[in-house]
Amino acid sequence: MAPTRAEQRAATRRALLDEARRRFAADGYHDVVFAEVAHAVRVTKGAAYHHFASKTGLFRAVVAEVQAELGERVAAAAQRHDDPWEQLRAGCRAFLSAAADPTVRRIVLLDAPTVLGWHEWRAMDEAASARHLAEALETLMAAGTIPDQPVAPLTRLLSGAMNEAALWLAQSTDPQALAQTERALDHLLTGLRARPAEELIAPREW
Amino acid sequence: MAPTRAEQRAATRRALLDEARRRFAADGYHDVVFAEVAHAVRVTKGAAYHHFASKTGLFRAVVAEVQAELGERVAAAAQRHDDPWEQLRAGCRAFLSAAADPTVRRIVLLDAPTVLGWHEWRAMDEAASARHLAEALETLMAAGTIPDQPVAPLTRLLSGAMNEAALWLAQSTDPQALAQTERALDHLLTGLRARPAEELIAPREW
DNA sequence: AACTTTCACATACCTCGGGTATGTGAGTAC
DNA sequence: GTACTCACATACCCGAGGTATGTGAAAGTT
Numbered sequence: 001m002a003p004t005r006a007e008q009r010a011a012t013r014r015a016l017l018d019e020a021r022r023r024f025a026a027d028g029y030h031d032v033v034f035a036e037v038a039h040a041v042r043v044t045k046g047a048a049y050h051h052f053a054s055k056t057g058l059f060r061a062v063v064a065e066v067q068a069e070l071g072e073r074v075a076a077a078a079q080r081h082d083d084p085w086e087q088l089r090a091g092c093r094a095f096l097s098a099a100a101d102p103t104v105r106r107i108v109l110l111d112a113p114t115v116l117g118w119h120e121w122r123a124m125d126e127a128a129s130a131r132h133l134a135e136a137l138e139t140l141m142a143a144g145t146i147p148d149q150p151v152a153p154l155t156r157l158l159s160g161a162m163n164e165a166a167l168w169l170a171q172s173t174d175p176q177a178l179a180q181t182e183r184a185l186d187h188l189l190t191g192l193r194a195r196p197a198e199e200l201i202a203p204r205e206w
Numbered sequence: 207m208a209p210t211r212a213e214q215r216a217a218t219r220r221a222l223l224d225e226a227r228r229r230f231a232a233d234g235y236h237d238v239v240f241a242e243v244a245h246a247v248r249v250t251k252g253a254a255y256h257h258f259a260s261k262t263g264l265f266r267a268v269v270a271e272v273q274a275e276l277g278e279r280v281a282a283a284a285q286r287h288d289d290p291w292e293q294l295r296a297g298c299r300a301f302l303s304a305a306a307d308p309t310v311r312r313i314v315l316l317d318a319p320t321v322l323g324w325h326e327w328r329a330m331d332e333a334a335s336a337r338h339l340a341e342a343l344e345t346l347m348a349a350g351t352i353p354d355q356p357v358a359p360l361t362r363l364l365s366g367a368m369n370e371a372a373l374w375l376a377q378s379t380d381p382q383a384l385a386q387t388e389r390a391l392d393h394l395l396t397g398l399r400a401r402p403a404e405e406l407i408a409p410r411e412w
Numbered sequence: 413a414a415c416t417t418t419c420a421c422a423t424a425c426c427t428c429g430g431g432t433a434t435g436t437g438a439g440t441a442c
Numbered sequence: 443g444t445a446c447t448c449a450c451a452t453a454c455c456c457g458a459g460g461t462a463t464g465t466g467a468a469a470g471t472t
Contacts, residue, residue: 005439009449028320033429046432047450055430114234114320118373153387156374157367157394164366165359167324181359188363191397211468215420239458252461253421261459 013051015041021062025103029059029111056115063112064124066103071128073098078132085145088136092162092185095129096178099166109163130159146192154192161188219257221247227268231309235265235317262321269318270330272309277334279304284338291351294342298368298391301335302384305372315369336365352398360398367394 003011019040023032034055038048052058077094078087099105113121122130134155140146165181174180209217225246229238240261244254258264283300284293305311319327328336340361346352371387380386 005447005449008439012449030320034431035429043449044451045430046434046452049431050449110324111320113373114236114317118316119377122374122377147393149390149393150386153371153374153383153390154393156371157387157390160370160373161363161367164369165362167319168328168359168362168366171325177359180356181363184355184359184363187353187355187360187398188394191394191399193397211418211420214468218420240460241458249420250422251459252423252463255460256420 009051012041012043012047016043016048016051016058017062017065020058021066021103021107024059024062024111025106028106029115034058059107059111059115060120063107063116063121066108067124067128070095070098070104070108071132074129075132078136084136084139084143088133088140089186089189091132091136092158092189093182095162096166096169096181096185099163100170102170105167105170109167125159130155133159144194147194158188161185215257218247218249218253222249222254222257222264223268223271226264227272227309227313230265230268230317231312234312235321240264265313265317265321266326269313269322269327272314273330273334276301276304276310276314277338280335281338284342290342290345290349294339294346295392295395297338297342298364298395299388301368302372302375302387302391305369306376308376311373311376315373331365336361339365350400353400364394367391 016037020032020037023037023040032055034048035045037058038045041048048058052061074091074094078091081087081090099109108125112124116124134151137146137151137154137158141148141151162185165185169177169181222243226238226243229243238261240254241251243264244251247254254264258267280297280300284297287293287296305315314331318330322330340357343352343357343360343364347354347357368391371391375383375387
C-alpha cells in the first residue's frame, strides 16, 4: 500500500531532521550545506525548502528537539531523588554528562546562541532546562536551605557555569576532569547553603 | 611629505581593524561583508586580503585586541586593591561591567567561540583574562582563604558563570539586574571560603 | 642617477551555497 | 470522474568569500 501523503511528509521531515542533526553535530552549522542534507535523504534542495523555510529554520527545529531531550534527561535525573537538594545536584550532574554528547555541545551550547541569536537561544534554554534549575533553586529558597534572593541572576550564573564547564570537559584529556568539575560544582552549590555563621564571615556591606 | 611604505601599511591595517571592530560588534560576524569593511576604509577587497588572509583572520585579529583590552581592564581593577580576596571581587565586577560594551559581548562572548572554534577561543580567553582569575584563585588557595583544589575546573565554572551573566545583563531591562547579579556572584564566591564548620554541613562523600 | 626589485594596492574573475520561481504528477476531495 | 492540493523536482539567481594577475610608486643596488 502506498503511504498516505501526511505519512510521507512526516517521514521526509523526520529524515531531514535526523540527517541535519548528525551533520550539525559533526561539522557545525556553518560547514553543513543545506542541499547535501537534502540529498543524503534522497530529496532535492527544493523539497527540503518545502519543509523548512531556511537553513536556519532547519537548525532551529533541530535545536528545539535536542533541547527538549536534554531537559527531559535533567528532569528525570532529578526526579529520582526526594530531597530537593539532592534533586538539584542530580540535575546538575545529569546536565554535565548529557553535554558530553557532541550533539548537545556543538549544536546547543556552541552554535545555537550565534545562529539563532542569544535572545531566542535563551528562551529555548529556559523552556527546556534552565527552568528546572530555577524551580529547584526556588524550592530550596522556600525551604530556607539557601538564602532568599532573586532567582534569575543566580540561575544564569549557574547555568553559564555548567555550559562552560561542559565545553571544557569535552576537550579535556584529563580522565579526572569530570570528577573534579563535579566536586568544584558541589563546592559552589554547598557554599550557597544558608548557615547561621554567615553574617560573621561576610558581613553584608555588599 | 609622503608617508613611508611601512607607515602607510600600518595605517591601512589599523583602519581596517577599527572599521571591522565596529561592524562585528554592531552586526555580528556573519552579517559583516568583508568587501564593505574594505571600501569603508577607501580600499578594495583585494587590498584588504593583502593584510588579512581571510575574513576569519580579520576577525581573529579584532578578537585578540578586544581580549587584550579586556584583560587589562580586569587586571587594573584588581590591582587597585591589596587584599587578594578584594582583588578577586574587583576583577569579577570589572569583567561584568566591561562586558556591558557590545564590542566585548558580541565579538568575544558570542561570535568568537563559534567562528574561531571553542579551542582557540579558550586559549585566547586564557591568555587575556581567565589567567587572572586562575591566579587569583591560586593565591587564595595558597593563603588558605579557599580550600585547596584543582584550579582549572573552578576557573572554568566561574568564567562561564560570568560570561553568561554578562550576556544576560545585556538584554535585561531590570535596572537592578547588575546589582543583583553582583550580589549573587558575591554569594557564590563567599560560599567558596574555607570555614571550619564545613565538614559538618557537607561531609565529603563526594 | 639609472636600474631593478619589492610591495601596497587595484581589477577582474571564479565558485560555492543559500534562496526562489516555476513545473509536475500522484493523492485527495467533491 | 473531475478539479484541486501538495509533496516533491528543475532550473535559475545572486551575493559573498576567495584568488590570480596587473600596476605604479617607494626602496634597495651598482
